Amino acid sequence: MPENRQVLIASVPEGPLQTSHFELRTGASPTLGADQVLCRTLALTIGAGQRAGGLKGSASNAYNPREGIVMRGTGVARVEASNSPSFAAGDLVVGPTGWQAYSAQDSTALQRVEPGTDPALQLGGLGTNGLSAYFGLLDVGAPRAGETVVVSAAAGSVGHIAGQIAKLQGCRVVGVAGSPAKCDMLTNELGFDASVNYKDADFRAALEAATPDRIDVYFDNTGGDILGSALFRMNTHGRIVCCGVVSQYDTANPAPGPRGIPGLLVSTRVRMEGFLVFDYADRYEEARRQIREWVSAGQLKLKITEFQGLDSAPQAFVDLLGGATTGTTIVRV
Amino acid sequence: MPENRQVLIASVPEGPLQTSHFELRTGASPTLGADQVLCRTLALTIGAGQRAGGLKGSASNAYNPREGIVMRGTGVARVEASNSPSFAAGDLVVGPTGWQAYSAQDSTALQRVEPGTDPALQLGGLGTNGLSAYFGLLDVGAPRAGETVVVSAAAGSVGHIAGQIAKLQGCRVVGVAGSPAKCDMLTNELGFDASVNYKDADFRAALEAATPDRIDVYFDNTGGDILGSALFRMNTHGRIVCCGVVSQYDTANPAPGPRGIPGLLVSTRVRMEGFLVFDYADRYEEARRQIREWVSAGQLKLKITEFQGLDSAPQAFVDLLGGATTGTTIVRV
Numbered sequence: 001m002p003e004n005r006q007v008l009i010a011s012v013p014e015g016p017l018q019t020s021h022f023e024l025r026t027g028a029s030p031t032l033g034a035d036q037v038l039c040r041t042l043a044l045t046i047g048a049g050q051r052a053g054g055l056k057g058s059a060s061n062a063y064n065p066r067e068g069i070v071m072r073g074t075g076v077a078r079v080e081a082s083n084s085p086s087f088a089a090g091d092l093v094v095g096p097t098g099w100q101a102y103s104a105q106d107s108t109a110l111q112r113v114e115p116g117t118d119p120a121l122q123l124g125g126l127g128t129n130g131l132s133a134y135f136g137l138l139d140v141g142a143p144r145a146g147e148t149v150v151v152s153a154a155a156g157s158v159g160h161i162a163g164q165i166a167k168l169q170g171c172r173v174v175g176v177a178g179s180p181a182k183c184d185m186l187t188n189e190l191g192f193d194a195s196v197n198y199k200d201a202d203f204r205a206a207l208e209a210a211t212p213d214r215i216d217v218y219f220d221n222t223g224g225d226i227l228g229s230a231l232f233r234m235n236t237h238g239r240i241v242c243c244g245v246v247s248q249y250d251t252a253n254p255a256p257g258p259r260g261i262p263g264l265l266v267s268t269r270v271r272m273e274g275f276l277v278f279d280y281a282d283r284y285e286e287a288r289r290q291i292r293e294w295v296s297a298g299q300l301k302l303k304i305t306e307f308q309g310l311d312s313a314p315q316a317f318v319d320l321l322g323g324a325t326t327g328t329t330i331v332r333v
Numbered sequence: 334m335p336e337n338r339q340v341l342i343a344s345v346p347e348g349p350l351q352t353s354h355f356e357l358r359t360g361a362s363p364t365l366g367a368d369q370v371l372c373r374t375l376a377l378t379i380g381a382g383q384r385a386g387g388l389k390g391s392a393s394n395a396y397n398p399r400e401g402i403v404m405r406g407t408g409v410a411r412v413e414a415s416n417s418p419s420f421a422a423g424d425l426v427v428g429p430t431g432w433q434a435y436s437a438q439d440s441t442a443l444q445r446v447e448p449g450t451d452p453a454l455q456l457g458g459l460g461t462n463g464l465s466a467y468f469g470l471l472d473v474g475a476p477r478a479g480e481t482v483v484v485s486a487a488a489g490s491v492g493h494i495a496g497q498i499a500k501l502q503g504c505r506v507v508g509v510a511g512s513p514a515k516c517d518m519l520t521n522e523l524g525f526d527a528s529v530n531y532k533d534a535d536f537r538a539a540l541e542a543a544t545p546d547r548i549d550v551y552f553d554n555t556g557g558d559i560l561g562s563a564l565f566r567m568n569t570h571g572r573i574v575c576c577g578v579v580s581q582y583d584t585a586n587p588a589p590g591p592r593g594i595p596g597l598l599v600s601t602r603v604r605m606e607g608f609l610v611f612d613y614a615d616r617y618e619e620a621r622r623q624i625r626e627w628v629s630a631g632q633l634k635l636k637i638t639e640f641q642g643l644d645s646a647p648q649a650f651v652d653l654l655g656g657a658t659t660g661t662t663i664v665r666v
Contacts, residue, residue, distance in 0.1 A: 223595045242595040257590025262556045262575040265607030272605045274598030 004029040006070050007099035007313050017051060017321055019314040022071065030104035035084045037105050039077035041097045041310075043119035044331040045127060046073065046317050047157055048221075051249035071099040071313070074127070075333070076119035087112075094122055099313050101333055124328035125161065125295060125302040126288050132243055132277040133161035134287040138169075140275050141217040141241045145170030148213050150230055152198075153221035153246050155182035155303075157328040160190060161291075162219045162243075164300050167191050171217075174210045176226055178323045185326060190301055204229050214238075222247045228258030234270050242274040249321065303327025337362040339403050340432035340646050350384060350654055352647040355404065355432075363437035368417045370438050372410035374430045374643075376452035377664040378460060379406065379650050380490055381554075384582035404432040404646070407460070408666070409452035420445075427455055432646050434666055457661035458494065458628060458635040459621045465576055465610040466494035467620040471502075473608050474550040474574040478503030481546050483563055485531075486554035486579050488515035488636075490661040493523055494624075495552045495576075497633050500524050504550075507543045509559055511656045518659060523634055537562050547571075555580045561591030567603050575607040582654065636660025 003026060010023040032038055050073065065072075075097035079087050084107035087093065092113040097103050113122050124130060136158070143149050149166040153159045154175025163186065166173045175186040175195040183195035194210040196203060207229055218230040218240045224247030227240075234240070248255065265272060280287070294300035305325035307316040310333045320329045336359060343356040365371055383406065398405075408430035412420045417440035420426065425446040430436050446455050457463060469491070476482050482499040486492045487508025496519065499506045508519040508528040516528035527543040529536060540562055551563040551573045557580030560573075567573070581588065598605060613620070627633035638658035640649040643666045653662045 220595060227595060240595075242598045245596040245599060248596055256592050257594030259589050261590030261594055262553060262560060262573075262605070262607060263578040263581055265575045265605065266578060266609065267607070269607050269609055269612060271607075272595070272598065274595060274600070274602050274604075276599065276602055279602060 002029050002102065003027070005101045005310055007310060009065055009067055009069055009071055011067055012065050017318055019318055022314040024311060029102035032081065032083045032104050035107050036082075037079055037084050037087050037093070037107050037110060038081040039093060039095065039097055039103050039105050039110070040080050041075045041077045041101055041103065041333045043123060043333060044073050044075040044097065044099060044310075044313060045123035045129070045157075046313065046320055046329045046331065047129065048153075048246045048249055048320060049244055050317070051321060073097065073099050073313075074123065076113060076122050077103070077105075082107075086110075092117065094127070099310065101310060119332075120304050120306070120328070120330045121295075121302065123330060124157065124304055125291050125300070127328075128277050129157040129328050130161050130291050130302075131280065131284060131287050132158045133165055134291060135277055135280045135283070136241045136243045136275055137162045137165050137217070137219060139280070140273050141166075141219060141239050143169050143171050143217045146172075147216035148172045148174065148211050148235075149217045149219065150174045150176065150207075150211065150215050150233075151219040151221070152176040152226045152230070153244070154186055154192065154195065155326045156221060156246070158243060159219070159221050160186070160303050160327055161300065163192055164190055165294075166217070166219075167193075168294065168299060172213070174207075176207070176222075182326060185303075190303075198226050207233060217241065219243060221245075224248060224255055225258075228260070231258050231260050231264055231270075234264075234268050236268050236270075238268065238270045240270060240272040242272060246321075305329050307331045309333070335362050335435065336360070338434045338643055340643060342398055342400055342402055342404055344400055345398050350651055352651055355647040357644060362435035365414065365416045365437050368440050369415075370412055370417050370420045370426070370440050370443060371414040372426060372428065372430055372436050372438050372443070373413045374408045374410045374434055374436065374666040376456060376666060377406050377408040377430065377432060377643075377646060378456035378462070378490075379646065379653055379662045379664065380462065381486075381579040381582055381653060382577055383650070384654060406430065406432050406646075407456065409446060409455050410436070410438075415440075419443075425450065427460070432643065434643060452665075453637050453639070453661070453663045454628075454635065456663060457490065457637055458624050458633070460661075461610050462490040462661050463494050463624050463635075464613065464617060464620050465491045466498055467624060468610055468613045468616070469574045469576045469608055470495045470498050470550070470552055472613070473606050474499075474552055474572050476502050476504050476550045479505075480549035481505045481507065481544050481568075482550045482552065483507045483509065483540075483544065483548050483566075484552040484554070485509040485559045485563070486577070487519055487525065487528065488659045489554060489579070491576060492552070492554050493519070493636050493660055494633065496525055497523055498627075499550070499552075500526075501627065501632060505546070507540075509540070509555075515659060518636075523636075531559050540566060550574065552576060554578075557581060557588055558591075561593070564591050564593050564597055564603075567597075567601050569601050569603075571601065571603045573603060573605040575605060579654075638662050640664045642666070 095110040186192040223245040428443040519525040556578040
């Protein structure tokens with residue numbers, strides 16, 4: 001059996017995440033039980049939401065983090081050996097590999113990946129990031145051509161896709177991001193109509209200037225002050241898509257909700273709706289077909305920040321939470 | 334011409350409302366312009382929302398309050414004289430009479446009231462209170478039989494109707510109110526399954542005990558801490574109907590929104606939606622027919638707190654905001 005390498009939770013973080021919250025372990029690769037599949041991880045994706053679900057635990061998560069367990073995560077893997085009739089050595093799969101080189105997976109936990117697919121595409125545009133952007137924008141936000149859509153964390157894994165899908169619907173699209181370089185990428189490379197740096201002192205005025213017809217759909221990946229600012233800029237019967245809360249993940253004390261909730265929701269008749277992509281599982285294939293089509297036609301550009309080697313996963317996560325990455329964060333294992 | 338009596342805004346309140354924010358004036362009744370109707374006010378309704386719209390002004394209100402103008406309000410009136418072919422002396426109408434005995438109204442501002450209708454019924458169950466309860470609960474909240482519905486300000490003008498309509502849908506209904514007497518009224522007189530006093534120190538625990546299957550629809554008339562508590566008790570895919578913000582009206586400084594927004598909306602996929610009844614104007618008659626039917630069949634009890642005489646309107650408003658009234662607050666002029 002090959003040697004396994006794993007990234008463990010060394011301690012559960014209370015405040016901002018550091019690489020010291022993780023440790024590396026080397027050991028034997030797992031043995032297979034009945035109907036299990038030995039997976040060799042090829043690439044992992046890291047998302048900001050894992051800071052909440054994977055490292056804080058919550059009522060809605062069956063899994064709660066604790067010292068000494070392998071960090072949870074989704075990866076693309078190659079099947080090395082199989083005790084299941086559903087998979088054979090050489091198959092490409094996606095599943096809950098965790099941050100480790102090898103894992104024994106129940107065959108029911110795995111989904112087959114089309115041969116030849118770049119793991120980064122599978123984990124980004126065709127993974128929960130792309131699917132969240134697709135269903136969150138189109139189903140929850142339901143923008144109409146000509147409307148103004150604002151996306152926060154717009155250079156991030158979900159945001160950069162959501163904004164481009166909004167453009168494909170004929171909307172005016174404004175991205176909110178945290179650096180001039182990210183803002184430039186949105187407008188110069190990804191076709192956003194405007195972008196605003198939320199770290200600028202005059203952010204609120206800049207957001208107003210960028211949304212002369214106010215906001216019809218706000219795709220919220222951040223919560224916090226950006227949500228508060230967008231809320232006061234919503235049009236009557238606008239929709240706020242609550243996709244993520246990146247402003248609140250890396251802290252022990254979530255901030256209060258924005259002023260104006262619920263008063264402003266009443267006077268503007270705004271709908272604010274949380275969603276999780278897993279509720280749309282029976283429509284994943286529809287979304288993946290459409291996303292592949294857009295990518296092939298050059299209408300949707302998928303951004304990726306790549307890290308090399310399993311050992312780099314903790315740093316990748318810290319960089320992601322610190323705003324140093326763009327698009328989907330991928331670790332090639 | 335008969336003498337007119339009017340209640341004017343003496344000063345725009347900054348903090349809690351007092352009767353000294355109003356003053357009475359006596360003068361000539363108005364003269365009629367083209368297509369105008371002379372209305373003799375029979376009864377006024379006062380709602381907590383007027384503390385916001387009528388006495389604070391807001392971007393969504395064309396009318397902003399200022400010293401020296403007649404306090405705005407909706408009333409039922411008898412037509413005394415008419416320059417309009419649409420109305421004749423003796424007709425019963427409802428319209429923006431304001432807090433005064435006589436007013437000259439554009440005929441287009443008035444709606445005819447079925448002869449013989451008690452003004453209190455027209456202004457309560459058939460007015461914006463009843464209509465808000467009807468559309469807010471059924472259209473925005475969309476409860477299904479067997480679900481748990483929680484209503485705040487449940488003894489109030491909208492709440493006591495919303496709760497009873499929820500019972501008629503086969504729901505378990507829990508009312509939140511601010512006194513033992515109100516709580517008793519909800520369960521003993523109006524058929525609520527349970528009631529909770531939000532002023533009790535153990536409110537949150539009591540709300541939990543009253544909602545063993547958690548909350549599917551929360552009909553929010555208050556905002557503030559009650560909303561915060563309900564939010565943490567919502568079921569997956571629950572709906573929060575944002576109807577009013579009575580906890581925030583009588584203050585110059587609205588509180589921040591509840592902790593958990595938007596994070597909890599994401600993890601529970603809760604939809605939170607503001608609404609104003611005026612958006613449903615083309616369906617008012619459908620709702621009024623249904624409400625009359627329920628009232629006639631004894632399935633819906635309409636509670637009213639009555640005040641006698643125009644002079645009592647300021648005290649009625651202060652009492653309403655202080656929680657001393659139940660059901661619809663009516664001033665017989």
